[in-house]
Amino acid sequence: MKTTRTELVPHTIDGKTRLVPITVPVPAPPRDWDRIILTGVTTTAALVVAASVTWSTASIGDLLTRIVIAPAAYGAAAVFDLAWIACMAVEWLARYDRQQAALPRRMGHSALAVAMLAVAAHGYLLGHLVIGIVGAVVSGLAKSLWTVVLHHQAPPLDDRTRAWIEQELADAGASLALIPARRRVQRAHALVAAERAALPSPDQSGQDADDPDATPEPATAGPMTIKDAVRTALDSGIREPDKVLTYVRKVADANAREDTVARYIRLAG
Incomplete structure (x- = not known):
């Protein structure tokens, strides 16, 4: 498949040269099958996660309706899968910092285990333990598939490069943390200045404190009109x-x- 593009080329008539547009054919690049397949796998993983959330919410919601009203039950049921999904997203954002990614990884596994146990418990209470276990496996498969996709998309880094990135992020984080700290210091200085301006100044040296006609001069608080x-x-x-x-x-x-x-x-x- 070929495409076209417009280029400016010099064209001379009667000794006068101008740039005129012409259309030239350009061969289209070959299909990037790696990108196409990765897009398809990512879409599949997203659909699997959506199916997992639907199944878990329906199963756990039905379990919770035994003690609470349906809207509250299904709202709480959605939390079980959304918790490990959110942890997995944070883990992806922290993929360049192994220490920071460790906590969301552990929390995601814990949230997934709780969701799977809740789905299995629903099947057990209904007398269909096998169905409950199969339903619980759906959430496990969804997280496993999404973990594989994210791991494939994460760029491989050697230890030195990873350490360099972590130090850069640490420097940026320190600069960011200084912003509210400086604001607090400035507010503290402003409060001190306002307090000094509001309080009367102490008696000047050599001034008779018992003189009723002696009035202390007020403190200055910067430029005034x-x-x-x-x-x-x-x-x-x-x-x-x-x-x-x-x-x-x-x-x-x-x-x-x-x-x-x-x-x-x-x-x-």
């Missing part, structure tokens, strides 16, 4: 306009005008 500085001074107990003006010029604007500060004092009052 004139309006914010006036509000901070008033909230800290500074009422004299000249002292408010002095504070504003210290923390907000060294060239703050007296009438501007007086206007903000009136608005705040």
Whole structure:
């Protein structure tokens, strides 16, 4: 089978060359039978897993309807197969990290064993133990087939390459873990700054603490506008306009005008 594609080629007329499109035949690549077969096997494995979930849910759901209503029974029954399917998916995601893949592999086998025992127990209670065992084997075959497919698709890695990938993932994980840690540190610093801004500053050295006219200067909390500085001074107990003006010029604007500060004092009052 052949296909075509368009190419630009130079074409000259009267000494003037231009690129003009032409259509050229291109042979189609041969069929990739390996990919076709792998796709078919993967589709078959997916259908087998779907059949396994259907059988297990129907069997275990019928078992649980003896004590609970049907919707709850069949909903819980679906968990038995979905548990090992989810574990198998996590195992596939962790295929480059043997230590991380070990836990979902063990949990998947455990969940599969529980599901198979539940299906077999249903057949035993109905007096059809052989049918129960055969039904349980369906789940085992489904997981085995899917495990074979995933194992075939996983790229083979030598120990050095695998160790290199694990170290790269560890570095990336450390960088990712630092993000919430830095956020917590920034929030802690912000809380400390807010606490310091809210509390009155201690008495300055040499200031008479018994002097009723001595008013402590409020703590600064970073750059302020004139309006914010006036509000901070008033909230800290500074009422004299000249002292408010002095504070504003210290923390907000060294060239703050007296009438501007007086206007903000009136608005705040």
